[in-house]
Amino acid sequence: PEVLLLNGPNLGILGSREPEIYGTDTLADIERAVGEEVAGRGWRVVARQHDCEGEMIRTIQDSYETVGAIVNPGALMIAGWSLRDALANYPRPWLEVHLSNVWARESFRHDSVLAPLAAGVIVGLGALGYRLAARALVATVP
Template identity: 50%
Template sequence: MILVLNGPNLNRLGLREPGVYGSQTLEDLERLCEEWGAELGVPVTCRQNNYEGQLLEWIQDAEAHGFSGIVLNPGALTHYSYALRDAIAGQPLPVVEVHISNVDAREEFRHRSVTAAVCKGKISGLGLLGYRLALEALTEGTA
């Protein structure tokens, strides 16, 4: 079972900067992740929250709830949340960081991820396909 977590502002997919993030909604993304998980033979649970503390708790509790890996799009928390970084580092499950846009081609402050170093991998700039690739990596044990 894989946990897909989306952080702040990802509930605004389809509305927020469609030129950067595309026109598909969070609901579209979650449906795709569930379909991809079914194709890969693994149940997928999707969650989104705008609050850092809730994301921390979900990460900390993931193993106890039977998850085998986490796909994480931390949103802007990527660039400054040491609490999120420590939550990832402090639990045993593999985490793959995903970003819909190419963060390295955007504003300077987006070029640094404080969370990527404690993740098994990072996928950026491939749109929603990045989530599928993360699911595949976690399912195949390459992450």
């Protein structure tokens, strides 16, 4: 069984991207951490990062066989309506993760068009948030 770890625009440069906001863990560190969390259930992580909304949509359409997903949509949270429609048709539970506390930041980051579809949302806990999301899937997916 596989878990989809899907990161959106500008998350491929984690580690050096505004580290005071997003921390110093790289995306590879995060992918490894999620892998550790799900290994106990015999799950494998399929990690994808796309800077384009269309590529994220294609990945979701190709991932209906996964057991669940962890999604950091980056700024597509704000107005990624096509991404929302893709997630609406994703047949498994998924969690939305944001490294930073978006509500402590600019007001344009305060709404997510995706969050109403998520099984849960983890915000502001940095890279730990991905581990916690992985644990949530491990604990809740039948």
